[in-house]
Amino acid sequence: MNTIFHARRWAAIALIASASLLLDGTPAKAGNPEKGRAIAEQHCSRCHVIAKHNPFGGIGSTASFQMIAKMPDYRERFETFYARRPHPAFLRIPGIPRWSKQPGYAVEFKLTLEQVKDIAAFAETLVTMPIKRKRKK
Numbered sequence: 001m002n003t004i005f006h007a008r009r010w011a012a013i014a015l016i017a018s019a020s021l022l023l024d025g026t027p028a029k030a031g032n033p034e035k036g037r038a039i040a041e042q043h044c045s046r047c048h049v050i051a052k053h054n055p056f057g058g059i060g061s062t063a064s065f066q067m068i069a070k071m072p073d074y075r076e077r078f079e080t081f082y083a084r085r086p087h088p089a090f091l092r093i094p095g096i097p098r099w100s101k102q103p104g105y106a107v108e109f110k111l112t113l114e115q116v117k118d119i120a121a122f123a124e125t126l127v128t129m130p131i132k133r134k135r136k137k
């Protein structure tokens with residue numbers, strides 16, 4: 001994929017994300033963490049470990065949500081995950097262009113940008129969730 005394509009995609013996403021602010025002049029509503037948790041359990045737990053919901057679930061190539069929530073830029077990651085690989089291959093968001101015409105390699109699902117905000121609000125509740133790791137002796 002070339003750089004211009006990437007830049008255009010991000011510009012389109014930024015435009016759409018700020019549309020609600022521009023249209024009615026009031027700041028976009030904050031997400032609802034409870035709704036975000038339900039969405040994450042329904043759609044994301046197929047591949048990610050979602051806090052206490054599926055501690056032994058997920059696939060090996062994904063970080064758990066509680067791990068991602070420990071990163072300094074976790075908010076940005078959760079607010080833009082739909083444009084970060086691999087999600088555009090199987091996640092549809094109105095107004096966000098598809099990566100290709102090929103069918104998704106995983107079962108496709110749809111979300112709205114409102115629901116993305118709910119997921120980000122849920123991620124915020126995981127920032128302080130302890131992560132247990134065995135110490136090497």
Ligand code: HEC
Nearest residue numbers: 040043044046047061062068077078081084085086106119
């Ligand atoms: C079909 C599998 C699959 C599903 C379903 C899925 N993800 Fe992911 N996700 C991945 C993989 C694989 C990665 C790691 C990508 C990488 O390292 O490049 C990832 C990475 C992420 C990241 C970190 C992105 C980054 O660039 O740091 C976030 C945030 C994320 N996913 C959120 C979600 C959310 C929220 C959902 C549900 C709405 C979801 N994912 C559903 C496979 C999936």
